[in-house]
Amino acid sequence: MYVCVCKGVSESHVKQAAKEGICTMSKLRCKTGxxxxxxxxxxxxxxxxxxxxxxxxxxxCQL
Ligand code: FES
Structure with a gap:
């Protein structure tokens, strides 16, 4: 399921980003748009x- 329709970012993209250590919205925005x-x-x-x-x-965040 899409979390962000405008940028085509799905829940699985967010899960993958979290696994990679992304834990803030600004970092998530930089990574995925x-x-x-x-x-x-x-x-x-x-x-x-x-x-x-x-x-x-x-x-x-630990990054
Ligand atoms: S749905 Fe528009 S910016 Fe995410």
Whole structure:
């Protein structure tokens, strides 16, 4: 299922990014382009990223 329709980013892309250590929206946006157009996907993508990575939205990243 697509998380970001504008950039064609799926849930599996977000899961893969989280496995690679991406744990912030800015890093996810840099890697995938997610959220860089209409922005509708940002809130749900943030929730998904932090759910997958097991981090809280303000937790420090290890990258
Ligand atoms: S749906 Fe993600 S930027 Fe539009």
């Amino acid at each position: 997610l959220g860089s157009q209409c922005g509708i996907c940002r809130k749900s993508a943030r929730q998904l990223l932090h759910q997958i990575s097991g981090t809280k939205p303000q937790a420090p």
